[in-house]
Amino acid sequence: MDAYGHVNNVVHLRYLEEARIDFMFRLAGEAADASPTDPAPFKAGCVVARHEIDYLRPLFHRYEPVTVDIWVTKLNAASATLAYEIKDAATVYVRAETVIVPYDLEKEHPRRLTPGERAFLEDYFDDSAAAPRIR
Amino acid sequence: MDAYGHVNNVVHLRYLEEARIDFMFRLAGEAADASPTDPAPFKAGCVVARHEIDYLRPLFHRYEPVTVDIWVTKLNAASATLAYEIKDAATVYVRAETVIVPYDLEKEHPRRLTPGERAFLEDYFDDSAAAPRIR
Amino acid sequence: MDAYGHVNNVVHLRYLEEARIDFMFRLAGEAADASPTDPAPFKAGCVVARHEIDYLRPLFHRYEPVTVDIWVTKLNAASATLAYEIKDAATVYVRAETVIVPYDLEKEHPRRLTPGERAFLEDYFDDSAAAPRIR
Amino acid sequence: MDAYGHVNNVVHLRYLEEARIDFMFRLAGEAADASPTDPAPFKAGCVVARHEIDYLRPLFHRYEPVTVDIWVTKLNAASATLAYEIKDAATVYVRAETVIVPYDLEKEHPRRLTPGERAFLEDYFDDSAAAPRIR
Incomplete structure (x- = not known):
């Protein structure tokens, strides 16, 4: 929070x-189960x-929660793009995209998406013009 | 730091x-003095x-500091773009750009750059092909 | 979140x-209104x-929120102690206390609590043995 | 940084x-080598x-680094207490202590310090009256 409460x-x-971790670990884990x-x-x-992040409107400190919507806008063999909106019923505060790269942390090199990861991401895929986009 | 020390x-x-605050408050303040x-x-x-941020290479936790270079790549009447590199002598870890908008926080609306702000930013302007760019 | 999800x-x-800011700015502001x-x-x-903070049990990353309870355990002319618990229905994860000092940020010296601040804090005062304490 | 640069x-x-991670992983790892x-x-x-943390004097945002001193004030079979000072040549800004508990993260229960961990911590042990203490 800055001096003006933003x-x-x-x-x-x-x-x-936090939304991405919840999506990729909790939700993907439940789908895998x-x-x-x-x-x-x-x-x-x-x-x-x-990351690309557009700050559209200031969010002031408050007690009421905001929602983070998350979905998939690109899906390649060795990367995927997630899109997000931070918003409430009235206002979109932030639009963003993140390129994630599957990476073997033990062996320290990129890897391909597994079939299970791809199937999970496909369930959240939407690159339609109607889907909110950051550009 | 994650489990692998990144x-x-x-x-x-x-x-x-932190680099941007140092640039816009400490350095700009000294120039104004x-x-x-x-x-x-x-x-x-x-x-x-x-913000646009490209993570080029992983940075592992270590005692040695990294440097953040910062310069100006665009300068409009009511916005400016800052570019950065997080690096050491051998490696560039991160390239990024931030669009900043002068904003009257009391009156809650955008404002134009003052002549002093513009003169300060011009001293750090470099949009040459030779300048590192995030794309 | 660490590697084990804590x-x-x-x-x-x-x-x-975040709880303290909500308490001292939003709630105290509403009381003042x-x-x-x-x-x-x-x-x-x-x-x-x-600050004193006791980490009693690990909290794992999850979708469900936790609650932060906050109350006042000491009230002096020029300081107050806030106590907190981070918890859910089943478990207390963290107990903590924070000593806050009213401070005139413009003049850079400590100040006394105003009558309005004191009245607000008194409404949340509980130093009973029954109140949860961090020691 | 708040509105007044603290x-x-x-x-x-x-x-x-960051100091504790550097101490327990980098320095302890080098000692083990x-x-x-x-x-x-x-x-x-x-x-x-x-954690116990005393904020003694405000630290204003600045370019010059501060130092974090770290040492060991208590050493038990299944816990240790680290003490710290955040300071520069002229001023101590923060004094703090942290109780750390060796914990088997795989098996999810506390464990005893290994002989190598204890030997490392003993090298930094100082509970003398001359050592800075947070109380």
Whole structure:
């Protein structure tokens, strides 16, 4: 929070990170439990290659929560792009995109998405013009 | 730091913020002291409108410091773009750009750059092909 | 979040800070609106002089929120102690206390609590043995 | 940084964490390399059980670095207390203590210090009256 009560721009990136962790570990883990061909999606590792973040309107400190929507806008063999909106019923505060790269953290080199990871991400894929986009 | 000793992507954005604050408040303040037509550059307020951040190589936790270079790549009447590199002598770890918008925090609306702010930013302007760019 | 999914100890201190800001600015501001002898409690400034934090049980990353309870355990002329618990229905994860000191940020010296600040804090005072304590 | 240029109290705790990580992983790892009876001190896991932090004087945002001194004030079979000072040549800004508990993160229960961990911590032990203390 700055002197005028705005939520700081770095804090918004932390909100995006919390949403991404929840998406890639909790939600993907639950999907894997239901269809366990790939028992631990993203556990082999995944890194952030790029962020783009547009701060559209100031968010003031308040008690009421905001929502982070998250979906998939690109899906390649060895990378994916996640899009997000930080918003409430009335206002979109932030739009952002993150390029994630599956990465074998033990062996220290990029890897391909597993079939289970790809199937999970496809369920959240939307690159339609109607989908909110950051550009 | 994650489990493999990498500096987290959000921490890099904090490094950029610390460099930007140092640039816009300490350095710009010293320049204003030397030529005091605009006694307090950026004190009327300035907000972040957009970040782009490319994570090029992992930075591992270590004792040795890294350097953040910062310069100006665009200069408009009511916005400016700052570019940065997080690096050491051997490696560039992160390239990024931030669009900043002068903003009257009391009156809650955008404002134009003051002559003093513009003169300060011009001293750090470089949009040459030789300058490092994030794309 | 560390490698095992625990919420990091620094993140807990941020949770306490968010609760304290909400308590001292939003709640105290609403109380002041209702009884406006002191129109802006804590706006003259207040600093943190000391934290004590006990991490009782690990909190794992999850979607479900936790609650931060906050109350007042000491009230002096020029300082107050806030106590907190981070918890859910089943478990207390963290107990903490913070000594806050009213501080005139413009003039850079400590100040006394205003009558409005004191009246607000008294409404949340509980130093009974039954009240949870960090020691 | 707050509106008056002070380094925020949570940021100080991050400084302490960075010093502690450097102490327990880099320095302890180097000591282990020199005398490799315990090849990876603290790698089995270690958690923070308690922090006490006294904010003695405000630290203003600046270019010059501050130093974090760190040493050991208590050493038990299954816990240790680290003390710190954040300071420069002229001023001590923060004094703090952290109780750390060796913890088997895989098996999720406390463990005893290994002989190599204890030998490393003993090298930094100082509970003399002359040593700076937070109380």
